[in-house]
Amino acid sequence: xxxxxxxxxxxxxxxxxxxxxxxxxxxxxxxxxxxxxxxxxxxxxxxxxxxxxxxxxxxxxxxxxxxxxxxxxxxxxxxxxxxxxxxxxxxxxxxxxxxxxxxxxxxxxxxxxxxxxxxxxxxxxxxxxxxxxxxxxxxxxxxxxxxxxxxxxxxxxxxxxxxxxxxxxxxxxxxxxxxxxxxxxxxxxxxxxxxxxxxx
Amino acid sequence: xxxxxxxxxxxxxxxxxxxxxxxxxxxxxxxxxxxxxxxxxxxxxxxxxxxxxxxxxxxxxxxxxxxxxxxxxxxxxxxxxxxxxxxxxxxxxxxxxxxxxxxxxxxxxxxxxxxxxxxxxxxxxxxxxxxxxxxxxxxxxxxxxxxxxxxxxxxxxxxxxxxxxxxxxxxxxxxxxxxxxxxxxxxxxxxxxxxxxxxx
DNA sequence: TGATGGAACGGAACGGTTTCGTACCGTTCT
DNA sequence: AGAACGGTACGAAACCGTTCCGTTCCATCA
Numbered sequence: 071x072x073x074x075x076x077x078x079x080x081x082x083x084x085x086x087x088x089x090x091x092x093x094x095x096x097x098x099x100x101x102x103x104x105x106x107x108x109x110x111x112x113x114x115x116x117x118x119x120x121x122x123x124x125x126x127x128x129x130x131x132x133x134x135x136x137x138x139x140x141x142x143x144x145x146x147x148x149x150x151x152x153x154x155x156x157x158x159x160x161x162x163x164x165x166x167x168x169x170x171x172x173x174x175x176x177x178x179x180x181x182x183x184x185x186x187x188x189x190x191x192x193x194x195x196x197x198x199x200x201x202x203x204x205x206x207x208x209x210x211x212x213x214x215x216x217x218x219x220x221x222x223x224x225x226x227x228x229x230x231x232x233x234x235x236x237x238x239x240x241x242x243x244x245x246x247x248x249x250x251x252x253x254x255x256x257x258x259x260x261x262x263x264x265x266x267x268x269x270x
Numbered sequence: 271x272x273x274x275x276x277x278x279x280x281x282x283x284x285x286x287x288x289x290x291x292x293x294x295x296x297x298x299x300x301x302x303x304x305x306x307x308x309x310x311x312x313x314x315x316x317x318x319x320x321x322x323x324x325x326x327x328x329x330x331x332x333x334x335x336x337x338x339x340x341x342x343x344x345x346x347x348x349x350x351x352x353x354x355x356x357x358x359x360x361x362x363x364x365x366x367x368x369x370x371x372x373x374x375x376x377x378x379x380x381x382x383x384x385x386x387x388x389x390x391x392x393x394x395x396x397x398x399x400x401x402x403x404x405x406x407x408x409x410x411x412x413x414x415x416x417x418x419x420x421x422x423x424x425x426x427x428x429x430x431x432x433x434x435x436x437x438x439x440x441x442x443x444x445x446x447x448x449x450x451x452x453x454x455x456x457x458x459x460x461x462x463x464x465x466x467x468x469x470x
Numbered sequence: 471t472g473a474t475g476g477a478a479c480g481g482a483a484c485g486g487t488t489t490c491g492t493a494c495c496g497t498t499c500t
Numbered sequence: 501a502g503a504a505c506g507g508t509a510c511g512a513a514a515c516c517g518t519t520c521c522g523t524t525c526c527a528t529c530a
Contacts, residue, residue, distance in 0.1 A: 111310050115514085115515070124480045126519080130479090181446075184386075186309070189382035190383075199448055227462070239439060240438070246434075247403070248399055267463045324505075324506045327505065329490095330505095
């Protein structure tokens with residue numbers, strides 16, 4: 071290795087090539103492959119072909135497959151601010167039906183593609199839960215806390231149990247029962263399961 | 271292929287070697303590997319090594335990996351009759367905490383190992399849902415129908431929504447949140463989510 | 471302005487490993 | 501004896517990580 075300085079340290083852009091746009095294309099291609107075949111069957115060759123990049127480029131930029139996939143996941147977190155419709159019911163339906171919610175096909179495909187991997191790889195699971203699940207859970211928690219402040223939720227309700235119920239029910243219907251989540255199903259689950267659990 | 275009859279049809283074993291016990295050992299080994307590494311990374315070599323069988327034997331008996339895995343799943347449905355404690359609450363807790371329930375580690379590992387595969391392979395998904403999920407769902411349905419006959423469930427409750435809620439919540443907590451399902455969690459979910467949904 | 475050097479790129483190939491499905495053994499049980 | 505078994509080995513294919521090559525783009529400088 072040449073003893074070249076690793077970086078200038080300043081903000082002067084010395085590396086104009088794979089700076090932003092091209093890198094994002096590669097990450098998008100990674101997510102597409104991930105959603106299509108799953109983590110275990112995702113190969114660097116497939117990603118390179120889909121992104122029209124060479125494997126050499128991938129390995130110049132990323133250490134390997136886990137690092138590439140994780141960075142692709144983190145770069146994907148599009149801003150989805152929590153809705154504020156004034157009622158818990160409206161917030162839940164808006165949140166889970168909208169962009170990034172349970173009706174987003176690629177979002178759901180990514181979920182399904184990763185469950186097996188995180189069941190086996192503890193390190194992968196930790197990053198996934200912290201950086202992918204965490205923000206979503208925090209947003210949903212916000213909805214419930216606002217509802218509690220408005221008095222919509224009984225005092226003795228254990229939010230730790232109730233909050234994850236909605237995504238759990240919907241994911242189960244999708245993957246185990248094979249039912250595409252529709253707005254109608256989400257509404258029925260909210261009305262018949264979630265709301266009765268918080269207001270008795 | 272020779273036009274041989276697929277099987278005798280009777281229970282007379284024409285194949286004395288790999289007939290019953292040995293075959294079950296291979297299927298058990300298949301399930302163990304499946305639970306350990308998942309469907310995509312399960313290989314015939316791993317199964318052969320784990321079962322101390324030769325790959326030739328596997329290919330003599332099964333056509334390939336999908337057939338072997340599916341048959342292993344079907345042969346695994348140990349008889350788990352629905353409990354009858356007299357109350358819906360007792361039945362649910364007994365059913366989901368007991369053998370074959372959500373606290374069975376291998377059962378859960380198999381679930382996680384298959385979700386990615388059934389998200390991609392429609393044929394595999396159909397067999398899995400019909401022969402693996404189906405019996406479990408039917409058993410749970412039986413619990414709810416008995417409870418409804420006893421008057422424990424309001425008339426306007428949509429069982430299609432409520433019944434899959436409990437497994438959904440528990441699976442989500444296990445795989446997405448990384449929480450081992452304990453009897454205590456199952457009880458709290460039943461008391462705080464399921465029962466309020468059926469009796470308002 | 472025009473030429474030059476360097477860095478990053480795409481494409482291709484490499485060796486080493488893994489998997490699959492099959493074939494060939496010697497052994498064991500009926 | 502004969503059939504089925506376990507073990508081994510094989511070729512084909514896929515994958516991984518690396519390393520070539522030739523090209524393209526950019527910054528620098530005459």
